[in-house]
Every structure is written in C-alpha cells, then in structure tokens.
Amino acid sequence: MATVSFWGGVGVSGSSKVLIEDRGWRILLDLGLDHPQTELYHHPVRPRYGKELHDRLTVGDAPWIPRLFQSDAVMGTGLEGGSDGKTAIFITHSHVDHIGLLGWVDSLIPIYAAPETVKIRRAITAIGQAWQADPHFELILSEKVMLEGQEPQIMAMNEGGPLQFGPFRIIRYLVDHDVPGASGYIVETDQGRVAYTGDIRLHGRHPERVKDFAKMAKGAEVLVIEGTTLGTRSRDTEQPATEAQIDRTFDTILEHTSGLILLSLRPRNIERIEAFIQIAQSRGRKILWSKEFATFLRAYGLDVQSIQYSREQIQDIHMRPCKYLVQMAPKDIPWIMDLPIGPESLFIQADGDPKLSSPPGRSVQAWLERYHVGLRTLGTRGHGSPDAIHQIVEWVQPKVVYPLHTHAPELLQPNPPTMPIIPEYARRYPIV
Ligand SMILES: [Zn+2]
Ligand SMILES: [Zn+2]
Structure with a gap:
C-alpha cells in the first residue's frame, strides 16, 4: 500500500520533508536543515565540524530515515546508512530549509531539481571557493551558502516531462516563490496522486504557474501545501x-x-x-x-x-x-x-x-x-497569504490536504469535500 509521511515541517515554518513509499520504493520530496527543536544550538554554538549529521541525528534534529545517508556520516548513531537502490530525491527549491542535508546523502541516490536550482548551487559553490581562497571574503549573511558534507550531484529535471521511478511517476511543475526554479511536484502512485507545492505564493511574478500547477493537481488524492503565514496576522502576510x-x-x-x-x-x-x-x-x-x-x-x-x-x-x-x-x-x-x-x-x-x-x-x-x-x-514575502493558500486548496480540491511548513496547521480550513489532516511527524498515512 502506498503511504505518505512527513519528516520535517511538522508544526514548524520550514524544513518540509515528504516521503512517499510503495512496496519498498521511496520518493523523498525535499531534504532541508531542520529548525532545531531544542536550546542546544544557538549561534555561535553549532554541531561539530564534519560530524554535523551525526550530532543532529543524535539529538533529534535530522530525520531518522534509514538507507538514505552516507554510511560514514551516520556511523555511531545506530541509523543504517548507504543506498537501498530504491530511493530518489526531488527538490522544490534551493533554500537551505529544503536542500540543507543533501551533502550527507549517499552518492548512489539520485537527486533531481529544476535546472535553475542546479545553476544556483553552482553559483553558490563559486562563492564558497572564493571564500576559501580569501579570508576577507564575506559570506552573504543569512544565506547559509555552504552545505554541510559533500557538494551533492543534483540532476536537472525537465518541467512537465514525467520521470518513472519504480512504481512512481513524478512530474515537476514551476510554481512561484522568491527564488528561481521553485517547483511543485505531482507523484502518481497506484493508489492515487500526491501533489506537493513546496513554498508557494500568488503575489509573485508568476501567479499563472501556480494556477497551472493547481489545474494539473486537480482532484488529487493528497495535497501537501505550505502554510507559513497561517497564524501570523499582519498586513504584510494578509495582504502582501x-x-x-x-x-x-x-x-x-x-x-x-x-x-x-x-x-x-x-x-x-x-x-x-x-x-x-x-x-x-x-x-x-x-x-x-x-x-x-x-x-x-x-x-x-x-x-x-x-x-x-x-x-x-x-x-x-x-x-x-x-x-x-x-x-x-x-x-x-x-x-x-x-x-x-x-x-x-x-x-x-x-x-x-x-x-x-x-x-x-x-x-x-x-x-x-x-x-x-x-x-x-521595501519588500514582500516569499510565502502566500492565508487567503492565497486557501485559494490554492480550493483550486486543487484534493480529497485530503496536509498543511506543512507552518506553526498553525489547524488554521487551514478548506471547504468540503476536502478533508484537512494535521500531520504527525513520521506517521505513515495511506494514500487512498
Ligand atoms: Zn521553506
Ligand atoms: Zn523557500
């Protein structure tokens, strides 16, 4: 039976990780850095250099997913490393809360993203090299430019063209967020379709992309949508x-x-x-x-x-x-x-x-x-207003919607027949 589970973004604004499983095959959508849930790490306290994943797993700040990470990186944690040959990762965009753990992924696991996301990673690598060569070079603050671990090999995936992986068909669509290449995915399983928005808004430069994505996702069994602005009442978030x-x-x-x-x-x-x-x-x-x-x-x-x-x-x-x-x-x-x-x-x-x-x-x-x-x-948010998020759900009209990437998931209240479910961390929900 195909299932969907959530390994990040549960009750927090950021770090969405959506795992879809069927008969031993797995699709993981996004793999970013978690917001630490403890007081253990506040700047300048950080996980030990080179042992970051080990330290994060040990204190519960990284997803406990076996056969995903490099064996060396998880050694001593009790988590099984290496590739199972049946897992693929798809990335929605290049923000660190969506890609930040990619440097620890086993090199045999394929990683796909928009060509723009691959290009941004390359440009960031150029900053990293310049920084290593020149101690006066200032890393661009709050853009955590260097990934931990090894630079991941991300493959550019065409928009629209479906990719078959085990029992899944995966299709990438451009959406709109404050970074080029921001994408949503539709994953087709034998039991139904899962649509995942990534980070999304309607007040950006490409609202038509979001509408098109919603059209393609219409009637999906499962919609996973971000809800960053739910529960943040201000003019900026309600009328961006x-x-x-x-x-x-x-x-x-x-x-x-x-x-x-x-x-x-x-x-x-x-x-x-x-x-x-x-x-x-x-x-x-x-x-x-x-x-x-x-x-x-x-x-x-x-x-x-x-x-x-x-x-x-x-x-x-x-x-x-x-x-x-x-x-x-x-x-x-x-x-x-x-x-x-x-x-x-x-x-x-x-x-x-x-x-x-x-x-x-x-x-x-x-x-x-x-x-x-x-x-x-002078600015505006990368995330849709509460109205925009509800509008997108209305356009898609899925059977079930899971609000993710939000600290107020209960404030997503779609119209019937769509059922909202507040996801629990790591719980497997059947796709039906
Ligand atoms: Zn995000
Ligand atoms: Zn983002």
Whole structure:
C-alpha cells in the first residue's frame, strides 16, 4: 500500500520533508536543515565540524530515515546508512530549509531539481571557493551558502516531462516563490496522486504557474501545501505587496532621489535583482555590487559590475552620484565615510541583510543616522497569504490536504469535500 509521511515541517515554518513509499520504493520530496527543536544550538554554538549529521541525528534534529545517508556520516548513531537502490530525491527549491542535508546523502541516490536550482548551487559553490581562497571574503549573511558534507550531484529535471521511478511517476511543475526554479511536484502512485507545492505564493511574478500547477493537481488524492503565514496576522502576510508593486515603488524612489542610493537585497532573489538592474538602467543608474554578490551573480550568468572602493571609482561616484546605486554588504558600511552621501541619498532595505532588528542591522542604522541618510524598507514575502493558500486548496480540491511548513496547521480550513489532516511527524498515512 502506498503511504505518505512527513519528516520535517511538522508544526514548524520550514524544513518540509515528504516521503512517499510503495512496496519498498521511496520518493523523498525535499531534504532541508531542520529548525532545531531544542536550546542546544544557538549561534555561535553549532554541531561539530564534519560530524554535523551525526550530532543532529543524535539529538533529534535530522530525520531518522534509514538507507538514505552516507554510511560514514551516520556511523555511531545506530541509523543504517548507504543506498537501498530504491530511493530518489526531488527538490522544490534551493533554500537551505529544503536542500540543507543533501551533502550527507549517499552518492548512489539520485537527486533531481529544476535546472535553475542546479545553476544556483553552482553559483553558490563559486562563492564558497572564493571564500576559501580569501579570508576577507564575506559570506552573504543569512544565506547559509555552504552545505554541510559533500557538494551533492543534483540532476536537472525537465518541467512537465514525467520521470518513472519504480512504481512512481513524478512530474515537476514551476510554481512561484522568491527564488528561481521553485517547483511543485505531482507523484502518481497506484493508489492515487500526491501533489506537493513546496513554498508557494500568488503575489509573485508568476501567479499563472501556480494556477497551472493547481489545474494539473486537480482532484488529487493528497495535497501537501505550505502554510507559513497561517497564524501570523499582519498586513504584510494578509495582504502582501506584489513583486510588481515593489518594482514600481523602486522605480518611483529612483525617480525622486537625486543622490547616491545604497541597496540591500537577498542574493537568491534573482528575479528581483534582474528587475532592479533593468529599472536602474532605465533611470540612467548603474548598480555596483559588493564582490561577494558580484561573484555569485556572475557565476549565475548575470553581467554585473562590482564596487572595488578604488580611488578612481570613488572619485567617479563623487562626480556623478545620481548615476549609481551601491549594494552594501554589512561589513562595507563604514565605506560610506568615503561616499557622497547625505540627506539627498537613501538606503533601500529590500529584504536584504542585515535584518534591521539584528545587531549588525542596528550598526547599519547607526551609520545611516550619523550621516543623515534616510532608510526605506521595501519588500514582500516569499510565502502566500492565508487567503492565497486557501485559494490554492480550493483550486486543487484534493480529497485530503496536509498543511506543512507552518506553526498553525489547524488554521487551514478548506471547504468540503476536502478533508484537512494535521500531520504527525513520521506517521505513515495511506494514500487512498
Ligand atoms: Zn521553506
Ligand atoms: Zn523557500
């Protein structure tokens, strides 16, 4: 009998892991880092280097799934390692709570993802190499760029084209989230279909992809949907700005700002980066990127210019401050002493680092205050509003829906005949 079980994302916003099993064959959808459920690890306390999986399994912060991880990595835990030859992994997107444990997977287990996800991994590897070669190279904060274990070999999977694996047929569909390549999967079993959204929203650049996915999933026996925003009541989560609105506001800010603009973005939100580059260009400005960002974006295939803070470059910015935007890494903030800034300039915090409430964020604000630079926050969530999540369930109308990747699964309340089930960790539910 085919079953579905959940090994992450149960009662927590993140780390979804969905296991589908049938007659000894297994499909695992996503394998990210778990949010630690204990007080054992708060920065800078971390699992021991090279023994991270061992330590996580020992304290219950990684899924106890046999014949999945490298034998060496699980040695001493009591968990059986190595490949069973009947397991395949499919990844929805490149965020660490969805891919973070891939570096520990046995090399014989195939891993599939969107081509964009593979490309992002390659670009991140380029950052890792630059970081190892240059101790001053700053890892892009909060984007945990280096995976533990070995760099996994992820295979690019075509959209739409079904892949047969044992008794399963797996189809990947593009959806919308704040990273390119975000995908949902439909897994067909002999007992019925399981649709899994990954992280998803309707206020991004591609709502039509989500509608198409829902259409393909219509009437599935099982829908597994993320519910990050359920239970978080705020204007941001209930009526999130669309990416198109963010672009328009960015354009308006550029139109009305005469001085130099400083900018903070998230590196993996590449579609927003591409949009901002174009908008800046149309307003006669060029974005200069910190070397960490430039390394990443170039490795992804974007043609970008970096800021070196050389004397000539700084002179040029002084002569024409209205022609530039400077993306600021937190460690570079003191460079504003050399830049032409003041009340006519602006710092745009577009979901980037550092978070303003964090200690480095407070440093950034203190620098901006000292130099009388205004601060503007501009951003939107990668996760659909509670209404959007309910809308997607309504479109799919599955027999059963499991809310995952949420701390408030009970707030998913679909209309009949869809039955909501709050999943229990590691419990096997029959697909019927
Ligand atoms: Zn997530
Ligand atoms: Zn995500």
